[in-house]
Amino acid sequence: GEDVEQSLFLSVREGDSSVINCTYTDSSSTYLYWYKQEPGAGLQLLTYIFSNMDMKQDQRLTVLLNKKDKHLSLRIADTQTGDSAIYFCAETSDISSNTGKLIFGQGTTLQVKP
Amino acid sequence: DVKVTQSSRYLVKRTGEKVFLECVQDMDHENMFWYRQDPGLGLRLIYFSYDVKMKEKGDIPEGYSVSREKKERFSLILESASTNQTSMYLCASRVSDEQFFGPGTRLTVL
Numbered sequence: 001g002e003d004v005e006q007s008l009f010l011s012v013r014e015g016d017s018s019v020i021n022c023t024y025t026d027s028s029s030t031y032l033y034w035y036k037q038e039p040g041a042g043l044q045l046l047t048y049i050f051s052n053m054d055m056k057q058d059q060r061l062t063v064l065l066n067k068k069d070k071h072l073s074l075r076i077a078d079t080q081t082g083d084s085a086i087y088f089c090a091e092t093s094d095i096s097s098n099t100g101k102l103i104f105g106q107g108t109t110l111q112v113k114p
Numbered sequence: 115d116v117k118v119t120q121s122s123r124y125l126v127k128r129t130g131e132k133v134f135l136e137c138v139q140d141m142d143h144e145n146m147f148w149y150r151q152d153p154g155l156g157l158r159l160i161y162f163s164y165d166v167k168m169k170e171k172g173d174i175p176e177g178y179s180v181s182r183e184k185k186e187r188f189s190l191i192l193e194s195a196s197t198n199q200t201s202m203y204l205c206a207s208r209v210s211d212e213q214f215f216g217p218g219t220r221l222t223v224l
Contacts (some may be wrong), residue, residue: 004156006156006164008154033209035215040217041159041218042118042204042215042216042217042218043206043215044215045213045214048212062224065170080212083181088156088157090157098171099145099162099164099209100145100211101147101162101172102147102151102157102159102213104156104157104158105156106147106154106155106156107156
């Protein structure tokens with residue numbers, strides 16, 4: 001079945017850039033998502049990219065998609081302590097059907113040191 | 115703003131009890147989902163529903179059932195709670211290409 005993989009932990013210093021990586025196996029993925037989960041909270045959608053795009057930028061966030069290698073990354077510029085959270089990569093290939101099922105990675109815990 | 119609420123933030127139950135987790139969304143969304151979240155495993159889909167009284171199994175439905183009697187409410191039921199069902203449970207509803215999540219219920223089964 002489909003699989004999404006992420007490394008579990010990343011530590012950076014405040015002001016540096018963070019790059020969180022994700023690989024997936026489903027070649028029919030249509031949308032790929034990045035969600036953020038702060039401590040004690042649910043998931044919040046940060047950004048998403050359609051599979052026919054290579055890059056999407058939104059303020060400090062840059063998403064890069066390498067469809068050939070099935071690799072997705074999230075770059076956070078000028079990382080702040082408030083960016084400390086768990087980041088989940090997710091994909092769906094059911095967007096055209098009525099289900100909208102998402103397949104999630106394990107989540108990457110981002111630790112930002114002052 | 116879309117709001118997805120879950121009936122409890124923290125719940126402690128005993129092995130063998132029947133447990134109900136409630137989820138309500140206020141945006142008339144058709145699709146609703148129940149996930150469980152465990153460290154190192156990410157989110158795994160338990161059940162989802164795409165309409166009232168319609169339900170489909172996700173990846174890990176064993177030990178769970180669901181109920182969707184009204185469009186805004188999707189309930190997850192643990193018929194006989196076991197310790198391996200101790201977890202964080204997240205509900206979501208979907209419109210178009212975005213899923214909106216509730217705050218989660220942390221369930222501990224003793």
